[in-house]
Amino acid sequence: MIERTERSEGHASMRGGSGAALRLGTRGSALALAQSQMVADALTTATGRAVELVRIQTAGDRSAAPVAQLGVGVFVSALRDALLADEIDFAVHSYKDLPTGDHPRLHIAAIPQREDPRDALVARDGLTLAELPPGAAIGTGAVRRIAQLHALGLQLEVTPIRGNVDSRIARVLGPAADLDAVVLARAGIARLGRTAEITETLDPMLMLPAPAQGALAIECRAGDTDLVELLAVLDHAPTRAAVTAERAMLATLEAGCSAPVAAHAELAEGEHGDEIYLRGAVISPDGARAIRLSRTGTPADAAEIGKALAADLLDAGADTLMGSTEK
Numbered sequence: 172m173i174e175r176t177e178r179s180e181g182h183a184s185m186r187g188g189s190g191a192a193l194r195l196g197t198r199g200s201a202l203a204l205a206q207s208q209m210v211a212d213a214l215t216t217a218t219g220r221a222v223e224l225v226r227i228q229t230a231g232d233r234s235a236a237p238v239a240q241l242g243v244g245v246f247v248s249a250l251r252d253a254l255l256a257d258e259i260d261f262a263v264h265s266y267k268d269l270p271t272g273d274h275p276r277l278h279i280a281a282i283p284q285r286e287d288p289r290d291a292l293v294a295r296d297g298l299t300l301a302e303l304p305p306g307a308a309i310g311t312g313a314v315r316r317i318a319q320l321h322a323l324g325l326q327l328e329v330t331p332i333r334g335n336v337d338s339r340i341a342r343v344l345g346p347a348a349d350l351d352a353v354v355l356a357r358a359g360i361a362r363l364g365r366t367a368e369i370t371e372t373l374d375p376m377l378m379l380p381a382p383a384q385g386a387l388a389i390e391c392r393a394g395d396t397d398l399v400e401l402l403a404v405l406d407h408a409p410t411r412a413a414v415t416a417e418r419a420m421l422a423t424l425e426a427g428c429s430a431p432v433a434a435h436a437e438l439a440e441g442e443h444g445d446e447i448y449l450r451g452a453v454i455s456p457d458g459a460r461a462i463r464l465s466r467t468g469t470p471a472d473a474a475e476i477g478k479a480l481a482a483d484l485l486d487a488g489a490d491t492l493m494g495s496t497e498k
C-alpha cells in the first residue's frame with residue numbers, strides 16, 4: 172500500500188537541482204517519518220534535489236506479535252520490495268534492523284552521522300536504574316536488553332513489551348501506566364524530540380547497545396549509479412567505520428551462536444591516527460553468564476576487527492551461552 176505525503180522542495184537553481192522529486196520510501200511510524208524527513212531535508216540542503224516521502228506499510232506495522240517472533244527483517248522487507256519494484260528511489264532504515272547479509276541488487280549508499288548509540292531508561296518519578304526498588308516492573312522488547320538487565324542482578328521484574336516508542340513510554344508516563352520503567356534506544360527518543368523524558372542514559376558498561384544502534388542506512392538500487400553518487404554526500408566516514416566493525420562482529424557470530432549479542436565501537440585519536448575501540452558481548456538469556464571482550468585497530472580494518480572479536484568471543488565459549496534457560 173502506497174500513499175504520498177510531504178514533499179521537501181529543492182532549489183532548482185542549485186547544483187544537481189534538476190529532475191523530478193526523489194521518492195523516499197518510509198514506514199508510517201512517528202520514528203520512521205521523523206528520521207526519513209531528517210534525511211530528506213539534509214539531502215535537499217546538500218544537493219538542491221526535492222524529495223517526496225512515500226509511505227509503505229510493513230508486516231511489522233500490521234502485526235502485534237513480538238518482534239522476536241516476526242523476525243528482524245520484517246520492517247525492512249516491504250521497503251526493499253518497493254525499491255526493487257521501482258516504486259521508490261531510496262529508503263532510510265534504522266541500521267540495526269537490517270539483516271547482516273548484503274543484498275545482491277541493493278546498496279547502502281550512505282551512513283549518516285550516528286545519534287548517541289546508548290540505551291536509555293525512562294522511569295517513573297525520575298528514577299535511575301539503581302534507584303528502582305526490588306521487584307520494580309521494567310519493560311523492554313529486546314532479548315539483548317532483557318539478558319543484560321538480568322545480569323545486573325537488581326531483582327527487577329523484566330517484562331517483554333513491544334510497540335512504537337510513544338506507546339512504550341506511555342506504559343510508564345501515560346494515564347494507564349502499568350510499568351515502573353522502560354529501556355529504549357536513546358536515538359529513537361531523541362529523533363522524536365523526547366529526551367527530556369529520559370531519566371538515565373545507560374553506561375555501555377552496564378548495557379552494551381545493539382550493533383549499529385543509533386545509525387541509519389540509506390539504501391538504493393545498486394544499479395542506480397547516479398543516485399548512489401548523489402546520496403554519498405550524506406555519508407559520515409567515522410560512523411561507517413564504527414558500524415562496519417559492529418556488524419562484522421554480529422555477522423560472524425550469527426554463524427556460531429544465537430545468544431543475545433551487543434557491540435559498541437568508538438573512534439578515538441590514537442598515537443598513529445584514528446583508532447577504533449570495539450567492545451562486544453554475548454550474554455546468556457537469563458543473564459547468568461556473559462562474555463565481554465574488546466579489540467582495537469585502524470578504521471580501514473573495521474570489518475577485520477569485528478570478525479576477529481567475534482572469533483575471540485566464540486573461542487571464549489559464546490556458542491555455549493544459549494539454551495541453558497529454555498523453558
Ligand SMILES: NCc1[nH]cc(CCC(=O)O)c1CC(=O)O
Nearest residue numbers: 265268355356358359384385386
Ligand atoms: N527495535 C526497533 C528500533 N529500531 C531502531 C530503534 C531506535 C533508533 C535506532 O537505534 O536507530 C528502535 C527502537 C528501540 O530499540 O528502542
